[in-house]
Amino acid sequence: MSSKVIHAIYDDDDVLLHAVKEVKAANHHIEEVFTPFPVHGLDKAMGLAPTRIAIASFMFGCLGLSIAIWLTNYIMIEDWPQNIGGKPSFSYLENVPAFVPVLFEMTIFFAAHLMVITFYLRSQLWPFKKAENPMPSTTDDKFLMEVAVGDNEKKLFSLLKKTGAIELKVHEKKGE
Amino acid sequence: MYSFSKNLKIFSLSLMVVGAVALGIGFLSAPTTVEEAKAMVADAHGHGGHGGHGDHDTHDDDHNVAHKDEAHHSDHHDTHADDHHDNNDEAYAHSDRHDAHAGGHGESHDKHLLHQLQNRPWAATYVAALFFMMIALGVLAFYAIQRAAQAGWSILLFRVMEGITAYLLPGSIIVFVLLVLSGLHLNHLFVWMDAEVVAHDEIIQNKQSYLNVPFFLVRALFYIVGWNLYRFYSRRFSLAQDNDNGIGYHKKNFRLAAGFLVFYIVTESLMSWDWIMSVDPHWFSTLFGWYVFASMIVTAVTVIALVTIYLKSKGLLEEVNDSHIHDLGKFMFGFSVFWTYLWFSQFMLIWYSNIPEEVTYFITRIEDYNLLFFGMVVMNFVLPLLILMNSDYKRNNWFIVMAGIIIVLGHYLDFYNMIMPATVGDQWSFGLSELGSASLFAGLFLYVVFSALAKAPLKPKGDPLVKESKHFVY
Numbered sequence: 001m002s003s004k005v006i007h008a009i010y011d012d013d014d015v016l017l018h019a020v021k022e023v024k025a026a027n028h029h030i031e032e033v034f035t036p037f038p039v040h041g042l043d044k045a046m047g048l049a050p051t052r053i054a055i056a057s058f059m060f061g062c063l064g065l066s067i068a069i070w071l072t073n074y075i076m077i078e079d080w081p082q083n084i085g086g087k088p089s090f091s092y093l094e095n096v097p098a099f100v101p102v103l104f105e106m107t108i109f110f111a112a113h114l115m116v117i118t119f120y121l122r123s124q125l126w127p128f129k130k131a132e133n134p135m136p137s138t139t140d141d142k143f144l145m146e147v148a149v150g151d152n153e154k155k156l157f158s159l160l161k162k163t164g165a166i167e168l169k170v171h172e173k174k175g176e
Numbered sequence: 177m178y179s180f181s182k183n184l185k186i187f188s189l190s191l192m193v194v195g196a197v198a199l200g201i202g203f204l205s206a207p208t209t210v211e212e213a214k215a216m217v218a219d220a221h222g223h224g225g226h227g228g229h230g231d232h233d234t235h236d237d238d239h240n241v242a243h244k245d246e247a248h249h250s251d252h253h254d255t256h257a258d259d260h261h262d263n264n265d266e267a268y269a270h271s272d273r274h275d276a277h278a279g280g281h282g283e284s285h286d287k288h289l290l291h292q293l294q295n296r297p298w299a300a301t302y303v304a305a306l307f308f309m310m311i312a313l314g315v316l317a318f319y320a321i322q323r324a325a326q327a328g329w330s331i332l333l334f335r336v337m338e339g340i341t342a343y344l345l346p347g348s349i350i351v352f353v354l355l356v357l358s359g360l361h362l363n364h365l366f367v368w369m370d371a372e373v374v375a376h377d378e379i380i381q382n383k384q385s386y387l388n389v390p391f392f393l394v395r396a397l398f399y400i401v402g403w404n405l406y407r408f409y410s411r412r413f414s415l416a417q418d419n420d421n422g423i424g425y426h427k428k429n430f431r432l433a434a435g436f437l438v439f440y441i442v443t444e445s446l447m448s449w450d451w452i453m454s455v456d457p458h459w460f461s462t463l464f465g466w467y468v469f470a471s472m473i474v475t476a477v478t479v480i481a482l483v484t485i486y487l488k489s490k491g492l493l494e495e496v497n498d499s500h501i502h503d504l505g506k507f508m509f510g511f512s513v514f515w516t517y518l519w520f521s522q523f524m525l526i527w528y529s530n531i532p533e534e535v536t537y538f539i540t541r542i543e544d545y546n547l548l549f550f551g552m553v554v555m556n557f558v559l560p561l562l563i564l565m566n567s568d569y570k571r572n573n574w575f576i577v578m579a580g581i582i583i584v585l586g587h588y589l590d591f592y593n594m595i596m597p598a599t600v601g602d603q604w605s606f607g608l609s610e611l612g613s614a615s616l617f618a619g620l621f622l623y624v625v626f627s628a629l630a631k632a633p634l635k636p637k638g639d640p641l642v643k644e645s646k647h648f649v650y
Binding site: 040041054058085086087097098100101 | 520523524527528529530565566567649650
């Protein structure tokens with residue numbers, strides 16, 4: 001199945017944000033917006049569901065913390081207790097201040113790395129993947145809005161023109 | 177325009193009256209003789225009132241710093257100076273020695289107890305006076321940061337901040353008066369002011385060129401005058417900008433704020449050493465200035481949020497939206513974590529190295545103030561962390577108020593923990609003096625802040641960035 005879309009190209013993020021709002025208000029379906037940098041408020045304007053990466057990150061942090069607790073306890077208390085600076089490591093609780101930096105770092109490490117990996121997986125990005133953006137200049141200074149063409153192509157065209165698009169292209173999307 | 181409501185006025189005045197009465201009783205009931213002091217403690221023990229403190233007859237003197245007994249003191253310092261550099265187990269050896277001596281100096285111990293009990297109402301007053309003054313000072317620093325950064329989002333909150341900083345003048349004057357009274361030997365908050373103690377204490381003697389009453393008071397005056405001058409001129413320029421078409425006053429305020437921040441960060445550090453760290457004159461921590469700053473700024477941002485939410489609930493500040501509250505919430509969250517970072521950094525290094533004159537600070541707190549010392553970390557770190565972590569909760573007034581109350585109380589306890597162990601030792605509690613002084617200064621704070629808020633329009637309409645603040649959406 002193939003579908004027809006319009007690529008509307010903008011050269012300013014404020015103009016784009018207004019355009020997105022107007023196109024949404026006119027009940028057209030915006031398939032995707034490509035921007036060279038994150039545009040504040042764009043996700044809300046497009047009506048995207050709020051991200052759940054924060055929840056994932058919290059859970060990864062808890063996982064990292066638990067692993068760090070297990071790790072420090074196994075290494076320093078169970079497997080090879082040592083007397084460091086007059087503080088013998090025979091009790092985890094009595095020595096926990098010394099482990100806090102490790103606990104903290106491991107929490108951050110797990111949260112950060114797993115969050116990035118989750119994001120890549122969720123966005124279906126992997127090394128050597130062919131870029132999906134239809135126009136390379138969206139990685140430089142242009143913004144591209146991809147709108148699905150409904151029954152009235154002309155009307156959509158004039159609407160997009162009015163929102164300040166500098167270029168409009170009709171594009172046949174190959175079906176998956 | 178806000179008008180100071182009658183209910184709030186009555187509320188703050190009654191807080192002041194009740195607080196003053198309670199504090200007065202606290203002062204009057206302080207013992208005047210050793211016998212009275214002993215009777216009071218025996219009484220409290222009989223009633224089991226000192227649950228968390230352990231038995232003070234056996235571990236009497238871990239906090240040798242606050243000690244005022246001469247003979248005993250010099251004794252220990254001689255040995256101290258000789259061996260503490262190369263002895264890892266000094267802390268243990270130290271307390272052993274005390275136990276061995278415990279029988280011998282019963283009389284001096286009683287005198288020490290008397291001083292502690294006499295200190296209690298003074299220390300309670302000092303904690304509360306300092307705490308509320310620091311809120312105003314913290315808000316002033318936050319305000320100066322916004323000015324110097326030319327921040328756009330916070331303009332609508334400027335009048336709230338200016339209202340809170342109005343307390344700086346009365347608050348700092350009260351603190352100064354308390355310091356003068358200490359200098360006149362009306363209380364024993366600062367051990368190093370006591371010539372008897374200094375005569376037998378080599379460590380304090382070496383610090384005399386810095387820690388002496390005249391220089392101490394001159395410094396205090398210097399900080400206070402500097403802060404208040406900034407507050408006075410920034411408020412004046414801010415009001416003048418309202419009816420000005422240009423941006424001249426805005427620019428003046430920008431330059432003034434940048435200059436003030438340099439002055440502030442130096443004087444804030446010095447102030448924290450002078451007014452807080454010097455109650456334990458043997459002890460030192462190089463990040464203490466930052467630690468006090470963190471406590472001050474997180475309370476300040478919290479109070480800004482609380483006052484803003486209160487005014488919004490009265491239908492004022494209608495242009496302040498939940499994005500502004502969200503940003504304040506982020507600062508509350510961030511500074512709470514920052515405070516914990518400093519708290520832990522200070523604790524861990526001292527705990528690990530275990531050097532006697534450093535570690536006594538934490539031994540006192542962990543043995544005599546266990547619940548407060550760790551409870552404060554729960555209130556200042558764990559609860560704000562969990563409550564404010566979620567982005568949506570930071571936009572919810574109810575969560576901000578709840579977390580805010582916990583943070584303000586937690587940081588009051590923080591200041592309590594900084595002052596009390598050195599001044600009253602294990603004779604702490606939350607009695608008439610503590611609750612009374614907190615209530616007295618809370619009432620004064622509310623009264624001054626809300627009457628200042630009523631003096632000017634809540635919207636700084638002449639500020640060149642006010643439109644940006646109005647449209648602030650995140």
